[in-house]
Amino acid sequence: MSEKRATARALIHDARRRFEEAGLADADQDSRILVMELLGLSHTDLVLDGDRRLAEEAVARVEDAVLRRLAREPVYRILGSREFYGLDLKLSPGTLEPRPDTEVLVDALLPHLRHRIALQGTAEIVDLGTGTGAIALALLAQCPEARAVGVDISEDALATATANAAALGLVDRFSTRAGPWFAQTPESFDIIVSNPPYIRTAVMEGLEPEVANHDPVAALDGGEDGLEAYKAIAAEADAHLNSGGVIGLEIGFDQQDGVQQVFEQAGFLRLEAHRDLGGRDRVLIFGRKQD
The missing domain is CATH 3.40.50.150 (Vaccinia Virus protein VP39)
Known part of the structure; x- marks a missing residue:
C-alpha cells in the first residue's frame, strides 16, 4: 500500500479485498475487526478520523495481522483475546x-x-x-x-x-x-x-x-x-x-x-x-x- 493511502479506511478496504480474493468467509467483518482493534478505533473514530494517515509502525502491524488471517489464523487468535x-x-x-x-x-x-x-x-x-x-x-x-x-x-x-x-x-x-x-x-x-x-x-x-x-x-x-x-x-x-x-x-x-x-x-x-x-x-x- 502506498504511503498516501495508509489510512484506517484504506487498510480496511485493502484487507477486505484480499480476504475476498482468498475466499475467506466474513471478509468485511474480519477486516473491520482486525484493523479497528489493532488501531484502537471505535466506529465513531473511524467515521471522524478514518482518513488520517497512519504511522509506518501501525501499518506494519495491520499488514502482519492480515497475512496471518490469510494463513487461516482466526481473527481473535490474532488479537489475542x-x-x-x-x-x-x-x-x-x-x-x-x-x-x-x-x-x-x-x-x-x-x-x-x-x-x-x-x-x-x-x-x-x-x-x-x-x-x-x-x-x-x-x-x-x-x-x-x-x-x-x-x-x-x-x-x-x-x-x-x-x-x-x-x-x-x-x-x-x-x-x-x-x-x-x-x-x-x-x-x-x-x-x-x-x-x-x-x-x-x-x-x-x-x-x-x-x-x-x-x-x-x-x-x-x-x-x-x-x-x-x-x-x-x-x-x-x-x-x-x-x-x-x-x-x-x-x-x-x-x-x-x-x-x-x-x-x-x-x-x-x-x-x-x-x-x-x-x-x-x-x-x-x-x-x-x-x-
Missing part, C-alpha cells in the same frame, strides 16, 4: 476460543444460580473443561455471591483462566484444579457446567483450518460417537451435585437425544432445552430425578 458475555478474555494455545453460542448456556444457568443464592446466600459452581474460564467467570460476574472452580487437563488453560479472573477482579472467587473432570475435585456443587469436547472423531478431519489448526484437539474431539465426555461427566456427577442443584451442558446441534439418554441412564432428568442464535439445539439442563 475475545469478548464473551461482556468480558474481555485472553486466549492461549491451550484454550478453546469462546463462541457467542455458548452465552446461551450462561443465560440458561443464571436463573438457577440466582435461585440457589436466594435460598442459601451463596452458591458453588464447577466448570469442567474451563479453558479461558469463560463460563465460570461470566456466572461469577453476574452473581457476586457465587464461587467457582475451573477444571481442565491443560495447565496452559488453567494459567489463562486464572489470568482472566485476575484481570476481571474475580480471582478471589475463582480457583482451578488440574485433571480430567472430577478426578481432583472431591467437593459437591450447586451448579455443574461444561462445554465439553463433542465433535465426533470422524468429523475432525473436515474442520475448517481456523478450528482444526488453532483450537486444542482435546477441547474438540468427543470420541467415536461424540459422547465420551458426557458419559464421563454423567458417571460421576451424582456424587458431586448438591441436592436441588443442576447440570448445564453445551451440546452439538444433533446430540440432544444422545446426551439426554446418557444422563437419564445415570439418574438425571432433563429440565430444560435451549437453542442457540441460529435456532439449533445447544444447551441442556439436568437435575436429579429424585430432587
